[in-house]
Amino acid sequence: TQLLEQSPQFLSIQEGENLTVYCNSSSVFSSLQWYRQEPGEGPVLLVTVVTGGEVKKLKRLTFQFGDARKDSSLHITAAQPGDTGLYLCAGDAGNMLTFGGGTRLMVKP
């Protein structure tokens, strides 16, 4: 089983601050996905990165895929209370999606 280590596990910040979440593995993935999950709901896909070195932006969120396609990061600029939630990275190795441990983000107003 391929492992994805996600850090930090918990993050509590003030509104307006920036943050970065990391997702690391010793395995190579064909693609890597980032999800956001609200309590009692299924994960919602934010982005999929496929190419090594790829950078994608989604409003205040910037996603980067490592050159070797083993790691990824999610950077949030000027965090808002609405960004609060569980962020999950997931590596796609063909017929299986492996999830990182998740980062629980709380943005305080």
Place this chain on the structure above:
Amino acid sequence: GAVVSQHPSWVICKSGTSVKIECRSLDFQATTMFWYRQFPKQSLMLMATSNEGSKATYEQGVEKDKFLINHASLTLSTLTVTSAHPEDSSFYICSARDRGLGEKLFFGSGTQLSVL
């Protein structure tokens, strides 16, 4: 976009009963569906991969006789928790792969199972 419908969203049952959870792809054919289990404040743990018309592939440590998975059609997979016990209480989530959309993965809204 593609929709995966999961039912029920919440179920409470007595210990010893069996509970069936349905996962349907509403507007696409899903040859592969995945079942996950999630404990409070934790990430998703893959339980099994379900391929249409064949037996499910279970992850290590998941009892196949306890968690019965059936994927009888291209739009429906079911997970039956047999003889449920309180330790089976958890949030169960299904997902389906849409090959028509570059093999994107879509998630159901989850089922909260509480076994008394």
